[in-house]
Amino acid sequence: MRLTFLFTASLLASSAAAQQPIPDALAGRVDAVFARFARWDSPGCALGIYQNGSIIYSKGYGSANLEYGIPISPNTPFISGSVAKQFTAAAIALLVEQGRLSLDDDVRKYIPELPDYGAKITVDQLVHHTSGLRDFWDLVEVAGMRFDDGYTVDDVIRLAARQKHLNFTPGTAYNYSNTGYIALGRIVQRVTGKSLRDFAAEQIFGPLGMTSTHYHDDHTMPVTGRASAYSPVPEGGWRINVWNNDIVGQGGVMLTVNDLVKWDENFYTGKVGGQKFLERQLQRGRLANGTLLSYAFGLTVGEYRGLPLVEHSGSSGGYRTIISRFPTEHTSIVALCNVSDANTTMLSHQVADILLEPKLATVPPRSRPDSFPVQVFSGQVSARELAAFAGRYYSPEVDATYELVANGDRLMAHRPRGEVDTLRAVAPRTFRGGALTYRFAPNAQGVTSGFEVDIGRARGIEFRRVITGRTQNGGR
Secondary structure, three states: OHHHHHHHHHHHHHHHHOOOOOOHHHHHHHHHHOHHHOOOOOEOEEEEEEEOOEEEEEEEEOEEEOOOOEEOOOOOOEEOHHHHHHHHHHHHHHHHHOOOOOOOOEHHHOOOOOOOOOOOOEHHHHHOOOOOOOOHHHHHHHHOOOOOOOOOHHHHHHHHHHOOOOOOOOOOOOOOOHHHHHHHHHHHHHHHOOOHHHHHHHHHHHHHOOOOOEEOOOOOOOOOOOOOOEEEOOOOOEEEOOOOOOOOOOOOEEEOHHHHHHHHHHHHHOOOOHHHHHHHHOOOOEOOOOOEOOEOOOOEEEEEOOEEEEEEEEEEOOEEEEEEEEHHHOEEEEEEEOEOOOOHHHHHHHHHHHHOHHHOOOOOOOOOOOOOOOOOOOOOOOHHHHHHHOEEEEEOOOOEEEEEEEEOOEEEEEOHHHOEEEEEEEEOOEEEEOOEEEEEEEOOOOOEEEEEEEEOOEEEEEEEEEEOOEEOOOOO
């Protein structure tokens, strides 16, 4: 009872201290968007609404730490997930403006550990996710490693260096890659001789007075008042979901609602970087065939209900974040949440619907067909064919061994950490198991000597059949 009272008192104090130049009626509607989080026994969100360089409304909903009943406030530090990509891209843009690197530079100029894929990967392609580098987290999944292990930037570079192929020829397609942004952070370090954390503190966070913001490149470092992150469990309640790694570049920035307004306002003032820097931040990528992408420098450029919109969301463990900027209205909405089922894009857009209602275009009701065509592989795979796929396979790219076992009309994949997937045929010689797609191909002698795995943002990861202690070559 006392815990509840103390939490409620603190929450009321936090709410009373919140800036509130918006009318009470609008504030009440905004609060309703976050109503499900406004409980002492639930994780939740910190909200910030910025307009014309000021915070016009900010508030905390829910608990930053369930063990101690600490309420969320606009001063609560959160891990930002991929919202951090705009800071990493900004560091690169600053180095370009300072003449210390070129966007056309070959990535291997700075990271020679990466293999020569026979096609140049540029810094620009890393920024705009057109490099073809396989995503680190998808490689972790295929390798059977844990997401919450203590990975470092060196671990990511080493795993990337093991890859023998790209997802595609650089510049020919868009494929979101955390590996690419981790590599950008390493490039900053090798160009400047300073860690990404120190460079950003010196050239971005310090000049803007963002005293509560930093690249959290040491997960053992305590941060006063920080939010822990959680995920719901099916039977009710919560489990802690914090990834304890030291990777930065793709994410890793710790920030608060009250600090982020200073960064947001820089997009109008250019206090850091100047006008050319601001223009570069909104420079959208372009494919080799001329297709213009919506992705700029760690930011997505588009529109929402007729208004120009620049935004980026983030996800790391149980943290979910977003900053949505409406530049023509000089208005931004920030949601920093410490619970994995918070849809921050939906939340920020719901707040925009309330706040910018007179300016937003009416959205026509979406028509839905009565039924959707479903493509089903109708071919049958015989027990004999399945038996031909069985065996032990090893991937040097992720250093993992899979055991495929045929059991009558079923093919089972035994993966690292004891995971077992039942594979189902979705196309000739192609199977689906969990989040993975397995594509088998015979070698020149017609023997299945291996397969390739596709998962999310990693394509064509090679596995070769192991025969008497060695891998079989001559095909996949």
